[in-house]
Amino acid sequence: MSSVIATTAIRGRFLDIQNTVAQAREIHDQVRYVEDGLLISQNGKITYFGAWQDGQHLLDANIPVEHYPQQLIVPGFIDTHIHFPQTEMIGAYGEQLLEWLNTYTFPTELQFKEPEYATKIAEFFIQELLKNGTTTALVFATVHPESVDALFEAATRKNMRVIAGKVLMDRHAPEDLCDTADSAYTDSKALIEKWHGQGRNLYAITPRFAPTSTEAQLTKAGQLKAEYPDVYVHTHLSENKNEIAWVKELFPSQNGYLDVYHHYGLTGSKSVFAHCVHLEEHEWQCMHDTDSAIAFCPTSNLFLGSGLFPLHKAWEKQVKVGLGTDIGAGTSFNQLQTLNEAYKVQQLQGNKLSAFEALYHATLGSAKALSLDDKLGNFKQGKEADFVVLDLNATALQALRQSRAKNLEDSLFALVTMGDDRNIVATYVFGQCVYQA
Template identity: 55%
Template structure:
């Protein structure tokens, strides 16, 4: 199948997205067996593949599928819950909601809702926290696998400072996580992430067990939280007096490395930035969540100074939208307050190629290069009368993306493709792909 439209992507890892974006005003990609086999100007593609069927998205913008590098699957239903800062918000909203996931059928139902929200908003890959329940993690992997969707998730590990019914033990965290790795990691498009919620909810013994697991499986991901809130940081200092700083806790237990993704990182010390850089770890920038919980403003300038890998993330449910374009819009506002404006091409990079490269997945996703999975999004610049007025024939790619990021929502997602299969119906409902991998 040929897909025609304006096309924008980053074919290589970049430190200057403005210079390295490839934009085809009238372009086309060729998709065969779930992967992209060619990309070029439409006239050239038409000459090379004269008899191939065409799906025409002229007037629309095709970009790689978005990668959400930090989100919470069980918090889908509690998005937009009022007030509180981090620690009180966890106690009042998060833990009570996650208790519901003890019910296996409930977990399966909510996994379906979560996947629906991702694809409606153009997200084709997510690095997602599950709950402490192994069956909830199984439910999310299964729901994603039905769509042949790249999903990175893991069972949350907590053995203290949370409701008793959400606690596991060091042994159980190790055993259940290991079993899930063996069942899912590298099977189809599923990938596993060792997932201590954050340092305060894991004992030294549990973190040691998870560090052991990480050493046994060096290619799995690690996801957790780091320096989101000042009260949280003080709490970590009191719980781990033998560690010099918050990141030092994770370093002590062997949890800082490539494919380790740390959410937030708002209040880091210079030595922590340097350690993240040296380890090749990644920071997930969660602007809407940081604003919503009053946690603080991410310092992108310092992250850039230390050459720390960065990716955008919704952090639903403290994050206020599944839409990563809107998330970039919030990142732009944060960066304006810091005097470090993030331009729209850099924003697109941070949710596509930049995220894929940070996760060491850029051979498969994050761009529209031949031999990558055909995960892409069709953006509709004219989704209402105001966007039609604002975005016109003189708008370039960057201006269109910026306007959509400030004004847009799921209405600007015309279609989401995962491995070449359309995920949205004409009325924007989510349809079961007819040939998804079970």
């Protein structure tokens, strides 16, 4: 693990959301903007945040202060659903979910049994996240334990908080990509013991989706969750209508798709279900009752033609939602671009996504979805010092638009609508600068 600089001091314009909320309309009251602020971190944790005027006396003369007077500093972006092995097949043409898996995904993932190959892509993947201002991610690996090792090793070198796990898949996939119920259990158990809680790493039990796991394997997954209640569950749910119909054929005794996971003990406060585009009423209720979370992946839902996620319904039903890029069906690592698509997905349903709500979903809302809002998501004292420095004028067009911004909210909305990796000036993880443009 890279050594942690004892003290970091950052001066600049800061923006965050102070507290989690129950309704979108409450976010505006939680917005905190400090025009000339100071953030001090020691050993990766925030020890002071507030006005420069009030905090500068806390700094010894020998502590260098990084000053970003023109930029905007926000909490690090949090990606609640992404596939690291699919990095190289981003933008694969022309299929919907089930065909896309068979045509592109499975052949790509076969390569990850080679540790050297897994290491190469893991390094690239972590660098790409940081370059896009993403400081925490919930990640799918492949069925190979080597892929999990490679990812956690790459994340550890940056002191980065990553949640990941080995894919469980014992049917309806190429033979070389399948494990068994027993090997899935044994391999996952060994990986949990090795990685969960080591540094900032956390583990997720990861069935790909219900159709690729037998009842025996889902039983073993539930057993793992019972033995290690502190680990996560990460899988897919109700992304595509053909997929939902297939699940109902495969599990006729269960009351729909979510009930398959619920039946095997895989719902709960640390269970994150990607997509949830087509949930039925009783499934929304189950998500709420079990405190399970949804990863909203607008870019991939549009790219694969899966449908429009009803974000307003999640607020109405009080279900936690995080934001996911879903690389490689998603077409960008960048959470600003993902929010741009999220806005359009809501517009198509006659709803609005405000700039401040967008910021909430990319930061504190996603931290809450991952049960990490006590550690991440804003600049509260004691939290982990993960943040990103943004240039609002990264292009000539952005600079022109920003010069016409009416207020902070309008300025942020322009960033969300037009932003991409060019806006990322620097990314800080655990108090250290790990990426600079």
